Amino acid sequence: MKDLLKGKIAVVTGGTRGIGYAIVKKYLEAGASVALCGSRQQTAEAALERIKEEFPDASAMAIWPDLTDPQSVARAFAEVKDKFGKIDILANNAGISQSTALYDYTEKEFDDILELNIKAVMVCSQAAARIMKEDGGGVIVNTSSVVSLYGQASGCGYPASKYAVNGLTKSLARELAKDKIRVNAVAPGIIRTDMVAKLPDQMIQPLISRIPAGRMGEPEDIANAFLFLSSDLASYITGAVLSVDGGVII
Ligand code: NAD
Numbered sequence: 001m002k003d004l005l006k007g008k009i010a011v012v013t014g015g016t017r018g019i020g021y022a023i024v025k026k027y028l029e030a031g032a033s034v035a036l037c038g039s040r041q042q043t044a045e046a047a048l049e050r051i052k053e054e055f056p057d058a059s060a061m062a063i064w065p066d067l068t069d070p071q072s073v074a075r076a077f078a079e080v081k082d083k084f085g086k087i088d089i090l091a092n093n094a095g096i097s098q099s100t101a102l103y104d105y106t107e108k109e110f111d112d113i114l115e116l117n118i119k120a121v122m123v124c125s126q127a128a129a130r131i132m133k134e135d136g137g138g139v140i141v142n143t144s145s146v147v148s149l150y151g152q153a154s155g156c157g158y159p160a161s162k163y164a165v166n167g168l169t170k171s172l173a174r175e176l177a178k179d180k181i182r183v184n185a186v187a188p189g190i191i192r193t194d195m196v197a198k199l200p201d202q203m204i205q206p207l208i209s210r211i212p213a214g215r216m217g218e219p220e221d222i223a224n225a226f227l228f229l230s231s232d233l234a235s236y237i238t239g240a241v242l243s244v245d246g247g248v249i250i
Helices: 018-029 041-054 070-084 107-134 157-179 201-208 219-230
Strands: 009-012 033-037 060-063 089-092 138-143 181-188 241-244
Touching: 009 018, 009 070, 018 033, 018 041, 018 089, 018 219, 033 041, 033 070, 041 060, 060 070, 070 107, 089 107, 089 219, 107 138, 107 157, 107 181, 138 157, 138 219, 157 181, 157 241, 181 219, 219 241
Parallel strands: 009 033, 009 089, 033 060, 089 138, 138 181, 181 241
Antiparallel strands: none
8 A cells, every 4th residue: 555656646535634634644554745725725724733743744735726717726726736737636525414394494504515516626626637638647636425326315405416426426427537627526434534523413314324344434445446546556437437335225
């Protein structure tokens, strides 16, 4: 594992905590240089500090573009290229979830989830692919969700947005293969992060009891899948949505 990503440059959105933070650590352990993206300067720099404490020799930087703004993302990714020379890997991981009932949804709430969970994936993929293409290729890995396959009983914007992530993944895999860019997604099950901690107990407990593996997933379980799909071990895999969910069928 140690040198699996040696010499590679990775950008991880939503890299400040939870699954994204685990991906940042996994990539660093595998020898990559990493730009971690946060939603604000303060949280991005604080996460970078934590990384530097754990990995004193880490080749890492923090960026905090508005992921839904093409200019802002292009500027931030250009900074990464200036510092590290290229971008080989983009982990499109930033996302929000919702559990609002259909009757209570506001237009803004629905727009917010589409903006971050879908538009940002497209905007970041476009900016990264432009750089990757120039440098001979790369890998994009998106964070989908198991609910993209089964739906969920409230918060319809979330599974709808992740279903769209699967669509982007499969379409961009076909479109970008000629530029030697692979595009895959990981569909996590129920993973122990802040996102799950804030969901109502009556929504989560029944789901956990139906996980055949008998436990909730850990962020590292998902980071391992990102590592595999980002590495040359997966060089013939593109357009895949890999479920990492302990076998759950919701
Ligand atoms: P989390 O809430 O701990 O982390 C979310 C990350 O997204 C944070 O780093 C946060 O800064 C970032 N983010 C949120 N809003 C942002 C914004 N407006 N701009 C930029 N960044 C923003 O949640 P997590 O569980 O680590 O989620 C990571 C990804 O995994 C998400 O895409 C989520 O949908 C997906 N996912 C999580 C689970 C789970 O059970 N935890 C299951 C399936 C999919």
